[in-house]
Every structure is written in C-alpha cells, then in structure tokens.
Amino acid sequence: MSQPIVAGCDVGSIWAKAVIFDGKEILASAVIPSSPFPAKTAEKVLEKAANKAGVSMGDIEYVVGTGYGRVNVPNAKKTVSEIACHAKGAAWSCSDVATLIDVGGQDCKVISLASDGHGRVMDFSMNDKCAAGTGRFLEVMAGVFELPIEEFGERALKAERILGISSQCTVFAESEVVCLIAQGHEIEQIIAGICDAVAARVSVLVPRVGLREKVYMSGGVAKNIGVRQALQRRLRVTIWELTEDPLIIGALGAAVLAMDALRQQQ
Amino acid sequence: MSDYKGFQFKTYDFSKQLDTHIDLIDLLHNTIGADLKKRPENVRWLFEPVQQYLDELAALRENPDKLVYRHFTFAPEIVYAMDCISYVPEALTFMMPTEYLCALVDEGREMDVPDHFCGFLGGVTAPLLTGRLPKPKAILHCNQPCDNSVAWGSVLAESFPDTEMFILDNPYGDDEEGVRFAAEQLREGFNYLERMTGKRLDLDRFREVMAKSAEAYRLMYEINEYKKAIPCPIPTSSILRPISVAFYALTGTEGLVGWLEKHLADTKERYEKGTGGWREEKMRVVWNLSWPIFDYGVYDWMEETFGAIAVAYHSAEPFYQPPDIDYGKASYEELLRALALRNNNHAMGRQGRGHFMTFVNDTLKWCREFSADGAIFAGHWQCQANWAAAQITKEKLMEELGIPMLIMTVDQLDPRVVSAEQMVSRLEPFLEMLAEKKGIKP
C-alpha cells in the first residue's frame, strides 16, 4: 500500500510556505512571498510544492493550515497555531530541541519543548504588538541601506564593533539609523547594531519560559547569521542549526500534525 | 461580525458620527435593556444587578441630593449606610457600547488626556471636564489600585472645584494595624459625608447595610463551593458583568442578597443535576485582571473550540471575610472595623494597595481551589501596577501547582488596541498546549 500524502501550509506575514510529507520524508517544499490575499497565496504555494513533489492536489489527503493566514488555507481540514507547528516541526528535524526561538516576519516566540522529543509545548512567550525584534524590523532596516536582506547578516559579521541602536520602535530606529549613516559611521557597524537590537528584543522573552539547552532557531530570521550570533552572545549559549530550512519549520510541523490527524482518522 | 475559523466576533463601525453629548444613563438603559431583551427569558434574571445599578442611577434624577461619587474600589457600603446613591462615573465606560466608549476616549485625547490614562477612566474624562455629568454632593476617592486612578482624582477635583473630596489612604499591610488605620479614616469618611450631604448617619441603617453585605459574601462563598465542582455549574465568564457590578457597586443592598439567593439556588440545582455551563467542560482556567468587555465572544470561542471554561475570575471572587458579630446589635466601632475589613479586601483594591505578593497568592489560591489547568493573565496595557506581578505569578504557579500561565496584553475596552481576534491568537496556542497536556482533542 502506498504511503498517504499530507501537506502543511504556513501563511505568514512575509512568506507563505508549504511542505508535502509522507510521514517519513519531506517530499517537497515551497516558499513564495505572501500577498494581501491569503487564500490565493496558500493555494499557490501548495500547488507549487505539490508540483515539485510530483503529486496532484487531489493526492493530498490531509492539509493543516498555520500562520497568520491559517484560517484562509483552502482545503485545510484543521488549523493549528504556529507555536504548536514550530515545536512539532523543530522536534521532527532535531529531537533534542529544548528551547526554540522562532523569529518570523511580524512576531517572535520562545518555545520550551518537553524532553521526550515529540515536540510537545511546555511553555511559550511571544512579543506583543510591536515589529521590533522581528523580520519586518530587519526588512525596514535593509530598505534604508538598499541592501538585499540576505546580505545583512554577513555584513554584520564584518563589523569591528557594534553600534548601539537605542530606539526600540521600528519607526524611531529607522530615523536613528539614518542619523548614524549621516554621521559617517561604518555601515557594517550600524548593521551589527541592528542585528543586536533584534537579539535584545528577542532575548528578553527567553527568561519568561526559562532557558534550557539545546537551543535552536526557526523562522526566516534564523538564516541571519548576524542576529544568530548576537543572540548567542546575549544568551551565552550555542544556538544550533536545524537540519531543515528554518523558514519551513512551521509548515513542516503542520504537515507532521496533518499526518497524525490522518492516522487518527483512519 | 468578523470570522475566526468560522467563529464570529463583533465588528465595529468607528466612522459613525456619534452624539457623545447624550445622557449616558439613558444610553446605558437603552442599550443594556435592548441587549437583555435578546437573551432567553430564563437567563435574564442573571443580569439583575446591572439593571439594579442602572435603576439606582436613574433614581438620582428624582433625588439629586443623594448623589455621591465613589471610586470603584471604595466599598459602596459607606454610601448605602448614609442612605445615598453611589455613582461610579468610571463604571459607565464598562457598560457602554464600544463605539461610544471609543468616541469618548478620542474626545478625551483631543483634550490632552494623556495616552497612559486607561479607557476605563479616560472614557468619562471628557464628559466630566465639560460638565456633562451631574454634580455630586460628595466625592469619595482613594489611593488604590493604580497610579492612573490616583491621578483620576485630579480630574474629579478639576471638574468639581468647589466640592471637597475625601481621599482614603489605604493601608499597605494586611494586619490588625492596617484594619485600625482604615477604620479611623472611615470614621472621618462618615463625618465628611454628614457634613457634605447634611444627613446624619443612622446606626441602625449602618447595621442593616453591613448585615446585608455580610450575607452577600456568605452567599457568594457558598456559590463558590459549588462552582469548584467539575463540570463547573456556572462559569464566572458567563456572569462577569453582573457579578462585577454586584461586588463593586451593590454590596450592602437587599437587591443583591435577593439576586445571590437566586444565583445560589440555580447553581445548586445545576450542581445536583451535574449540569455544567452552556458547553461541555474539558479544561478550566482562572482568568486574571482584564477581560474583553467589548466582546464576550472570546469566552464563547474558548468554550466552543477547546471546552475551556473560565471558572473563576481573579477580581470577581470574594476576598472579604465578614467578622462573626451580631450585626443587629453591633456597636459603631464593630461596624467600622467590619467596613475597614471589607474595604481593605475590595477586589482589585486589595491586590493594588500592598505588596504584590497579595496578587500572586490570590491567583495561587483561586487556581488551587478551582483545580485550574492553567491561568490567564490578561494585563490591560495601561495598568502598570499589576504587571509587576505577572512573571512572578507565572513562575509560582508552575513551581507550586505545576500549571502554566499565559501572559498577554489587552485593552479591556478598546478593540482598536487589541482586538478579539488578536486575543484569540494568543489564547489559541496556550489552550492547544493545555489540551495536549490533558490529552484532549480540541
């Protein structure tokens, strides 16, 4: 009997992600930019992932939706919060995750996982309504330098010192950064300061759930080496890399939950 | 209505031009009356305290000499003992239609009411400063539970410059010295009310009021015993508004005793039949601090999606233990002591006046007694005082009871700050976590 196929779809504020999964392996994944129409975006990203996996949408037996646009994922039989999905996805990738720091487009979360390796959430904390400490903050700052966001982290590593960014708010930080540029400060040092500002916002969430090792990161910002290193410095721990692309961890967790639900249903 | 996973939350039209100069009591009478009519007849009695309070306020038109402004954490018994009517201007906001409240908050902001002033107080600041609320004979104010409400005293002073105000300095400690300290001030409070209203305190009336207050608390404790049963016969979330009005505004009245008797009989009957609230109970939480006054649908969503019942609300449960005295013959001193105890243990005020461990311990107590699976700290963003206790409460709950607590920022009145959907986006992962822990399928 062939393996059933399921999918997880994570419609975030910046990216939409989909994972096609057969319970053992990730058959394919896809990432596309989010649009103002979450249902359309979800449909597109699922189709893209299905095409890559060489399956049709009709072959997918169960879809779980997550992310901000989760309620709009067409065909989703279930929706689950990003917290539960990130925990599941991270534990599927590396079973020793004790603390997961997920920094997404518009929020950041710190999740404490049970030690049984099943991705059970023990506790979590998340930022409130503020873009500081999120991917959006980095995006706005990258816009100031007219730099691709992918280059941001590497540039931060080249800095000899970190310039302090005191404004917590994205809007104020943007004007502070413009001032620093006008004052002639080295771009790398300013970028290092920006990465450190994100790390500062995220690290305050960690004591709220208690830091337990091993610590991993998920979400788009996990790819930013500048933020990752700043967080390591602030938290004084090693932040390990997941075996899967950190951007698709939420969608992966949704797919894992989809398979669980399908098995229960059968 | 807006849709969240097929669940409907309220939507608002803030573009409407509202006449914020209308009589607020009329407005509340009309809107609450209409709201009550929509409810099934067999549950209307549950909302009697709200109606009672509004009727009392309406009666002020005939008896303007009885009008005493009272801060919401000042025990109402003192006003009833003086045969006056207590008017809590800030409480109007919590019964108002959301669009009106927001329009009034905005009007206040235009008059330079600072941003940190919460909507609870800020929503009536403009009507007060522009002379749209009735002039009181006396004003009872106090220094709890937060900096905002202390500052609110200056709004009252500015609104009624020729009305002397009485400010109760609530004691820090919970010991006998704290009770004596409060009792001495309440004695002065009575002298003040006599001077301002021209009435004399009638000792028999004071006895009667304190006896009714004690009876209300006795009934409430009894109801609470039944509420601890699983399933909870009547979740606090389904009676938050009436129970808050009852304990913040009506203690010491016959009406409240009558309502609590009905409430007890109903709870008992539901308990005996093993009937829970409106929906099946799968897990239970204790709700702390602010609640979504603008949309109680948040509780419906919790119940419907997760079977999560808010069994107890930290600030609407009884704290005052009435002294065991013969109220019919009690001396003035004994009654003053009882009133001091009552005032020191007023919900919110009790947690706002002393060490923040009172807040922590009260949460632990309710979670323990109600066998909660989790707690929710819904901190109003402008209530700075209680935020100090958030993290320590969370840690203590985990340490002592092994239960988690969600900390989330809300604005209890203004959905423009935190909407019902945003609240739900915080509640959802928390309830998922509790469900997984309990092995429940939502």
Ligand code: SF4
């Ligand atoms: S406790 Fe909070 S809501 Fe109540 S008056 Fe103070 S600031 Fe306002």
